Amino acid sequence: MSDRPEPSWLRAVRRPQVVDVALAGLVLLGVSLQFLLPERENDDALTLLGFLFGAATAVPLVWRRRHPYLSGCAVGFATTAMTLHHSPPPDVVYGGFVVLYTVAAIGRRWPRRLMLLVWLTGAVLSMSLKENAEPFEYAFHLTSLLGAYGLGRLARIQRAYTAAVEERARRLAYESEMEAARAVARERARIARDMHDILAHAVSLMVVQAEAGPVVVRSDPARAEAAFDAIAGAGRDAMSQLRRLLGVLREEREGEPDGPERSPQPSIAGIARLVEQVRAAGLKVELLRTGEPAGLPADVEVAAYRVVQEALTNTVKHAGATRAAVQLDWGERELRVTVRDDGRSRREARVRGAGQGLIGIRERAAACGGTAATGPGPDGGFWVIVTLPVESAQRVG
Incomplete structure (x- = not known):
């Protein structure tokens, strides 16, 4: 054309x-x-x-x-x-x-x-x-007049149909633009949550270890060395996750059909390593599992990991806790993730200090079709309970 x-x-x-x-x-x-x-x-x-x-x-x-x-x-x-x-x-x-x-x-x-x-x-x-x-002349003239009128009606119908199609096309284009804008907003919110979780977790662990390192550097050099190793490990882990997150945003360049190298998204299997990192920071954390593990959608895998990461980060930063527990309860239709600690700080201060993180936890759960509840535990401390859907058709033995 x-x-x-x-x-x-x-x-x-x-x-x-x-x-x-x-x-x-x-x-x-x-x-x-x-x-x-x-x-x-x-x-x-x-x-x-x-x-x-x-x-x-x-x-x-x-x-x-x-x-x-x-x-x-x-x-x-x-x-x-x-x-x-x-x-x-x-x-x-x-x-x-x-x-x-x-x-x-x-x-x-x-x-x-x-x-x-x-x-x-x-x-x-x-x-x-x-x-x-003659009679045939009546038929000719009257049919000619009716034909002209009928052609006008057809033109009117065609014009109305064309206008309706154009209006539908405009409406579809508008809806497409709005859906694209909503998709961009959802993606921006997801990226913001991921960056918050990654940075908050890493920086919290690094701050705790950095504060503890000078205290024991002379009295317990081995513990000080472990603290500095934990700082380095947390930093490397944060850099790896940020590199992966930013790689998603980078457009593929010409001549690089595979795009930037990216490591897999965090999954529920990485929770054990996450617990080890927090344990290295000085908080006694145990990981408990009940039920039969099942297959999870990719977004639920990431959500479960991020929920535990954010909950433990809040415990390290705001709870003043000495112990915490992460529990994964597998059911037929859902996975319940519970993170609890024995912190004794004021509830108002804790909620105020971890408000954005708790909002992120609820948003992640809702985005996957799950639910989230947070608040003081029955015996003190603070509890985060998140329920996420399980693909029961993909049960693993």
Whole structure:
């Protein structure tokens, strides 16, 4: 398909005003031909008055779009005058065809029906009183008028259908844009949650170890060395996860069909290593499992890991706890993830300090079709309980 712009002369020719003027000229030519080229010797020849009557059936068509009924009445009066003036009257009422097509295409229901009835009645009276027409001539003339009206109705239906299709296309385009915007917003929220979880967890562990390191550097060099190793490990782990997260955002470059190298997304299998990291920071954490493990969707795997990561980060930062437990309870239809600690800090301060993290936990659970509950435990401390759906059809032995 050519992308060249349409010539200016072609755009001018397609203008409605130009089309209507050309149509009026064609109607005048058609009306005049019968009298310029008579079939029988006794037929009327074209006279000046006859030409003016013919012109009166054509000129009003120039305004047929803006004033369809007024143009129709003017053409009807001129056609009646021409019928009374000529003997025999015109064989074909070209102006009537155009008028009926126009009112059927753009007119209101009852006015256009009334105009059709008037033209049909006028045609019958003209053929009966002036022409003494044969029966087949009645059928021809009446069918021609009804055909012009029917074509106008078809044009109206086609125009309405086209408008409906265009409106539907615009609505679909708008909905597509809105869905794309919602997808971008969801992805931005997911990335923000991931970055918060990664950085908050790593920085919390590094801060705890950095504070403990100088205290024991002289009295317990081995413990100090372990603290510094934990800081380095937490930093490397955070850098690895951030590199993977940012790699998702990076567009694939030309010549690099596989894109940047990325390690797998964190999964439920990584929770054990996560517990070891927190345990190295000085918090006694145990990992408990009950039930039969089952297959999980990828997003649920990531959500379970991030929930435990955020809950343990909050425990390290805000709880003042000495012990914590991570429990994975596998059921037939759901996985329940529970993180509890024995912290004794004020609930208000803890919720205030970990508010964004708790919101992220709830959002992650909801995004996977699960639920989340947080609050003080029955024996003190703080509990995070998240329920996530399990693909029971993928049970593993």
